[in-house]
Amino acid sequence: MQKAARVAAVVATNMLHRYKKLTAFIFLAGTGIQLTAGVLPEDRADALYHSYDGGGVEVTGPSILIRKGDKKRFSVSGNYYADSISSASIDVITQGSPYTEQRTQKSIAVDYLHADTIFSLGHTNSDESDYLSDTTNFSISQSLFGDLTTVTMGFSRGRDDVLKNDASGFKRNVDRNQYQISLSQILTKNLIMLVNYENVTEEGFLNNPYRSVRYDNGSGGTGTQPEKYPGTRTSNAIATRFKYYLPYRAAVGAGYRFFTDDWEIDAHTFELDYRHPLKKHWDFDLSYRFYTQSDAEFYSDFFPFRNPQTFFGRDKELSEFTNHSIGLGVSYEFLENGWNFISKAKASFKYNHFWYEYDNYRDLTQGGTVGEEPLYEFEADVIQLFISVWY
């Protein structure tokens, strides 16, 4: 029983802990700052089913996003998102036993348009058995220079409660502030540019309460002890993206992001995408993404002895690694002449395939000399099916 709980905890290492901490980012990226100069977002509803399968982890669930406004000044949106997690990841296999977990996330936001300025306020709550998160977001979006430029500034503040399933008295906090500035710029009749900057500061219990590091016990064996992370983390990321309209009505996009933090992780992300409409109803999407990062200063796959330094961790997301992914998408638009209160509708299917390759995180399930096991790698499939309606 305790072993099962520990397993869950470990898996939580990779999934739960990160899920929760990501809530704020989800809000900003997904429902908070999708603003166009001086124009409120369209009234629409999306019902999405998502599936992730890779590295022994399966995550499925729905996402329902509804937005409704008065078409003049106000627009309100609500999102319900759920994850059903079944995990037998490498962390779980090597440190515990498979487990299942549920996470639900609820968001609400309101946008208010005044002249060329949009004010947005939102709140997101995420709930799991061992992690609770609340984030409040505020942003201002202003169009300038005859609507050639849109500047958006956002701030969010989050507070998380970190719990531990096998320790009822365990409770720690994380406080998080995020500052974001976005610039959308029309460059030519066919080219638009987007620049995003985001600063994130976190303070509190930032490591996973379940995960352990391994070390040489000095007698030919391996010992383990709980991870210990710094109590603060500050990161900066800047990204730029371009979208170009091709002569035959298709769009090509490119993007780059640089990330750095005071844990000494540097990361680079490159993206390419292409959208091709076909006849009246169909849209086809093709995308490629490459990501690479260096490891955190306190990360090691195998430490030389117990308590080797002030901070130590063995989270594979803090290791040095790269991943590639390709994406394919197709959507079909229907009811374009309207039906009842619906003005149009769209059915979409998206598929992404990921290849993860780790440079200093080893696969302990493969056996071999301690500290020289094969490097870990895995592939993952992501499927999305959704219906969108406008009204």
Added chain:
Amino acid sequence: MPAKIACLTALLLLLNGCSSIEPWVKPYERAHLADPIMSFSADPASAAYMHHIYVVREGARGAEGSAGGGCGCN
């Protein structure tokens, strides 16, 4: 934190003062930019989910939000 917010707000107000600059792409020249295929994130629920996948699996975070098209075409 209040200082950062004050600086950002001041910057936005200063930029607003420059709004008389003549746009080099006229509103009637923005038909291509207004086409839905030019959206950085045409499907917000899907975009949010993919961002979630990235953040869970990677050490980097932030600056992936989309600020929309910004062409004021509607």
